[in-house]
Amino acid sequence: MKSILSAFILLSGLCIQTAQGQGTPKVAEDFKPSSVNQADKQFPQVNSQRRVRASIAAPNATKVQLDLGGVKYDMVKDANGVWTGESDPQDEGFHYYQLNVDGASVPDPGTLYFYGAGRWGSGIEIPSADQEFFALKNVPHGLVSENIYFSKLTNAFRRCFIYTPPGYHENAKNRYPVLYLQHGSFEDETGWASQGKANLILDNLIAAKQATPMIIVMDNGYAFAPQSKEAVAKKERPESVFEQVLVTEVIPMVDGKFRTLADRDHRAIAGLSMGANQTMRIMMNHLDTFSHYGGFSGTANYPSSDALDASTFLDGKYKDGNALNKKIKLFWLGLGTKEPVPFPKSIGAFKTMLDQQGIKYVYYESPETAHEWLTWRRCLYQFAGKLFK
Template sequence: MSFAQFGFSQSNSLPVADDFKPNSINQPGKLFPQVNSEGRVRVQISAPEAKLVQLDIGAVKYDLVKDEKGLWTGESAPQDEGFHYYQLNIDGASVPDPGSLYFFGAGRWGSGIEIPAKDQDFYALKNVAHGQVREVIYFSKINNSMRRCFVYTPAEYDKDVNKRYPVLYLQHGGGEDETGWASQGRANLIMDNLISEGKAKPFIIVMDNGTWRMPEGTRPPAQGERPAQWPPKGWADGFMKTLLEEIIPMTDASYRTIADPQHRAMAGLSMGGMQTRVITLANPDIFSYVGMFSGGSISLEDIQGASLGLRKK
């Protein structure tokens, strides 16, 4: 997902629990960034010549303090549980934190941090049978470019070469790319855990890049404004054509899928949820299951105005 950046700046003056620990998604061997029991994020960076260094997280900038060695250190207010994008701001220039792993979000590679969640067990890395996340590179005639997707196959996939699987086409949020669901989203670990606990039947997940520009002259609605049609007509056409004519046929040809609508699903986060809405409403004969996560919903008007095939579902 992409987040607007506002010009708030804050210095942290409240008492802070001194139980910071290196984050679980740091670069190997790096002590910073750190998170404490309150969900505060502490960062540190060497910038001896800098005049101002800030931690930019959750649309708030927090001033860091410089010591005599040129090390800048500081922390944020408590953050919500879960994954967060963040960056450092050095004399006005936004840069990734060299201590964190990098994730693609907000249209760039940047830093990420995990605030431990009470329900984190379902996406934790455990000693269970693990599937594979396979990188697939292909040429798109529709897009006239080389493209890439990632395909999750369950742990049992290579053990029975006669078994076929349902497929979920899972789309990322705005400003993210095809790496999002298997990286910061941990879709593969979620599936591994659910399958190992008997809570899900094994299936394949395809994660492709759904970023396409809006039609010319189109903008998102302003606050309080609702245009006659949103998303605008044609918004998802580019990716929809690639998905239906290239990605799905390629997946069915390359993997042991159950290649029928009854065993095909589409879901997405934010922008990907909106794409899911547009594409599945227009193609009820292709998908039988739909999931939208903070990306809008299917209204009664959508159903009434949809094809007979969708209304039957």
């Protein structure tokens, strides 16, 4: 009894210390430069606790903050005018961030720049336990090429990035299936090959004989019809013509310039978030063009989480489940377990409709990830391994 009482007193004392802030975990001083830093730049850094430490020389500034994950962390200036500070532990994966210098949000000069949140800015890679599937390895590598074209529908030059698999240029006889892969809102055609590591994911899958060699086309999901001067002056919202650009301009161009298997059985379409919304609508409007679909963190009912009526949703295109099961070879959905509202609810409502109609689909959840690139890398990894089988 005495020993039990002593243990209780000791435990109570530890609880009091924690409540008084004396039990706050110490910051581990094992920081290492981020894998997406500019050459020879030592900051930002990441430690084993997944904290981010940033540093910037700003001797004349009065306040500098690290702005990461929606939280601003105050940084401290030393005698040489260098500000340094660190964040709380972050989720594994890739994250956009910026520095706030006297109220002005600026990119960190230590990192490579990535297009996200509607601008070019900084990114940080928090090492993940499963990063081997998108790591740069000593395996045969494909080629990501920039393809510039003129769009009559937008009356402007556009570009897409195209991944051709290992062996494409060595064997001029082989033809390949094609995946059209779209980015999310406020991102662009650079996202999947840069933040998403799409080429490395496919290189590794193909080397392990876990995926069919394929071409991947990554275009810009923002495509608008030309506006009159009056409409521009009135700041009217331009008409999106991305669906028409993809179907009538990009696909014929790709089939004409690359050795594709140019039929619906060998053509897939997928996207993340906004791209999931776009590609689902495009597929359902063009089932004669696509036979495989992947939606990562999104569906065509985003952002609504209301119950869906198959007889009216997307003009009733889901009301005949048997017909769709015969037409669609792979219907694939993926989501992170930490996704914010409304994504779980909207995708949940969509899945309920599919179940009610008897429509076959594959569903995947990325453990402990939110609405960010590690979720979508994992989704692509899982999805690509099932394509064109």
